[in-house]
Amino acid sequence: MKTRIQEKAIFAAALASFILMIASFFAFYMRKSESQNRTLLEFEASRAASDLLEYYVMTGNVEGAAAGEQILGFGIYDASGQAVAKFGTAPPVVNPGTSPAGVIRTGKSVIIMRPVGRQPGMMRGMGPMRMHQNAPGLTSMMPAQDLFVYVEFSNRGFLRERSASIFSMGGFFSGFLLLSLVIFYLFRRNRKLQVKAEEQKQLLQLGEAARTLAHEIKNPLSALRLQVDILKKKSAGRFDDNVEIVEQEVGRLSSLVDRVGEFLKNPAGLPEVFSPAGFLENICPRYPFPVILDTGAGAEDSGGARIRFDRERFRSLCDNLILNAWESMAATGENGKKVEVEVRTEKNQVLLMVKDRGCGIPEDRKDEIFTMFYTTKTSGSGIGLAISRRFMEAMGGTITCLPRNGGGTVFACEFLRA
Structure with a gap:
């Protein structure tokens, strides 16, 4: 960067x-x-x-x-x-x-x-x-x-000559400036393509390594989970606290392997057309903390704002952003905490915004947080936002991190309207 x-x-x-x-x-x-x-x-x-x-x-x-x-x-x-x-x-x-x-x-x-x-x-x-x-x-x-x-x-002749000189020199200067801007644009575009090609190469290498690693880890984890169950039965409750810790760590490692595998999958998935407002009205009540949904109108009226996206990947995207927002506010001890989710339609785009009143994201880290394995949390894996950006870009959308007026963060996702 x-x-x-x-x-x-x-x-x-x-x-x-x-x-x-x-x-x-x-x-x-x-x-x-x-x-x-x-x-x-x-x-x-x-x-x-x-x-x-x-x-x-x-x-x-x-x-x-x-x-x-x-x-x-x-x-x-x-x-x-x-x-x-x-x-x-x-x-x-x-x-x-x-x-x-x-x-x-x-x-x-x-x-x-x-x-x-x-x-x-x-x-x-x-x-x-x-x-x-x-x-x-x-x-x-x-x-x-x-x-x-x-x-x-x-001095009309002199004025004509001066005007002609100014016009010719101005034309040369404008042409040179335009040529410089074109060169600059091509330079940036070529540089982006080089960076993207390098990222794809690294991603392929990471994919091969991760597939092998996931396969090698899953087998011992399955065996370890089986042994934990056996230990739990034979200990007759004497080591329940210790066994629970082992179970949690095994579950965390298994989840991490699954999320790495999810990142390496085809990011587009199986796209279908649906209403994001209607989808969110179904899942927001299921979170174990307050999530306020604002669609600007009822779900029926918002049905016109439809997107073409894989439903499972959309659910993963929403889970990542909403859980991150809640954890950010929980870390600040904010009273009356609630995650705010807003869906808006803007011309040919559908905008999904997840807002919190947490500690916010420093300006110099707003791009880094979408990097694989980068996290600001002590217990985070640094995969969720990288997966979210990969899903969005695969379908021609964008995801950005913005400061919120009054404190906190807004994650804005722009989808192409179906």
Whole structure:
């Protein structure tokens, strides 16, 4: 059990580490890509502004410039912020003092403002350009004062590329995560099959050994029981106490051999369809201690909740759980002790619950109690719950141990509804 838990923990930790590494790489890639795209976008915007300025210098206007779809607005402004020439989204007035040489990023565009400089046809960072005679406004003002160029450049292409990158990387990441989960599922399934195959192998070996041992033990037990009867008759009551102890121990050993044989039998037995509520109403009064049965309705109404199970194995299952519940409460000295049995129908399942107010089962032992020969009682054999689980699993059902509110334990058996 611990080995299986450790394997799951190691695999989960490795998967989480790998996912974290992929996520970190994805985040780094997106930051790097976005930074490069922004730099490229600013360069394209600056180049477009340079081309439009050159067009204005050559023609004297910007209205007829082939700006392209990405240029949303363009303008040339004097030192006071008044537009000398503009088109598109460029405002009539700007405040160049706010960002004299800056980049403003909005949700869907990039706005760049750059000083042109005093030399005619010269933009900072640009070479000289030819001055057209039809640009008197520019020629008259540029020698006297600084001018500013305003350009608003659409970043829709950048947003599309970023969305595509996020989508592709997200798809890769999701695919990898799905593949990892499939691998994890196959790993667990393969591991369960290996464990089950190993358990079946051990069970076969145990079966052969137990059959031989049971045969070898039963014969001496029969002889011993016969000798006890003879001793009992001849002693004329002088050793009744001692003989009774021997009889009890012989009976206990014989019962143990029988229960081991029962575990090794075909667990499915001879299944038939019957009502568990009706069956329990017949056997609950036979126990020598209080057993309260709750079916949620009368036995007739509960007849719709039927299961397909071997009757003898169902009786053995109920005996194991009800006797264990009573012994658990007896060990605590609980006053007014009573075992509670409940039958419920849930969709395609029939649920049988046996409840007690005993000392309970520690959380770390809830799986171990179903192991063969494991017991928490000083006089227990550790076979009953292992047999019960074997019977349940053979018919596609489950049995689990749960804590009860207020103290105690609930054993819940889920049967497939017939």
